[in-house]
Amino acid sequence: MTTPAAIAIGCSAGGVDALMTLLGALDARLRQSVLVCCHRSDAMDILGDVLGRMSVLPVIEAVERQPVQAGVVHLAPSGYHLLVESDLHFALSADPRVNYSRPSIDVLFCSAAEVWRQALIGVILTGANADGAAGLQRIRELGGVAIVQSPTDAEATAMPQAALDMAGADYCLPLPDIAPLLNRLCLGSL
Template identity: 45%
Template sequence: MAHRNKYEAVVIGSSAGGLHALKRLFLGLDSSFNLPVIIVQHLSADADNYLINILNDLGKLKVKEADEKEEPAKGYAYLAPPNYHLLFEPDRTFTLTIDERVNYARPSIDVLFETAAEAFKDRLIGIIFTGANSDGSKGLKKIKEFGGLTIVQDPDTAEVDSMPRAAIQTASVDHIATIEEIAVILNNLSE
């Protein structure tokens, strides 16, 4: 069973309705929560820093855009830049690419989750939030295959339920929970 100190990073995939969901999650995090959080939120290609600023202003984690070659640090949350895929290298640094869209998306949640699963193996927590497509399902499945912890927002409580429903159908999921419950789970798993 999951225990403290096991996990080293959290990846979150979020789409339509995600702004509100991410805000609620951040508000629920303890000030002592310090796992690095890496987020793919589907945005338009020319989106500005609006989401980063909003999450930063909540004063929980320091929030920034993921830079190429950067290694995620404790106490930080990273957002994939609009119009780039965000990948983890085996050495756990970021790579950005402008490759074709995956699941009609760039950044794609699957691309982040699948590469993160290989880099972190069983030390990764993967979370799927609200959204109107099925991006992230394959990635979440891979996180589970490598022994990571998988969490999906309860579709009945999601602003748009198709992405969490697709994830539950595809992957073996450890927790199906409300955003506030997910925050509690994360708080308990942070050292």
């Protein structure tokens, strides 16, 4: 299997708690770039700080035109879609909401899928709408790996269920098992 270069994570309702659990259990040796799209109100500007306190890897807000960094968690800013250019720099878009959401997980996942193809892992966590399902499907089409939190384990079932219905998944697991799986996929048998 191709060594993953990036991990893209999407969530909405209940997503902050889930992200704290997941990012808190990643291996500090990971050199993958992590991209996170979490639906939230514009007022939730402190998300980066909140996640930064729990995360093993540094958390920063993605800045347009800046390079995607290895071993860093990049957070999609509120009010904009986050995309990745093929030269591995970030781009922002103020285009209309997708699935009532901006940032939209579908937009991030589709763009990341085209850049990293089979070297991308897509993760869908708890969430209250169907955003991310089409993006996860695109990731699988281009050879990437799809991980979905078990809907029965998720605080809000709609998002993981929609992802499973549309895209299916290579792994469908409860939240506590997802970080160990990512560590294993990214670090191999280290």
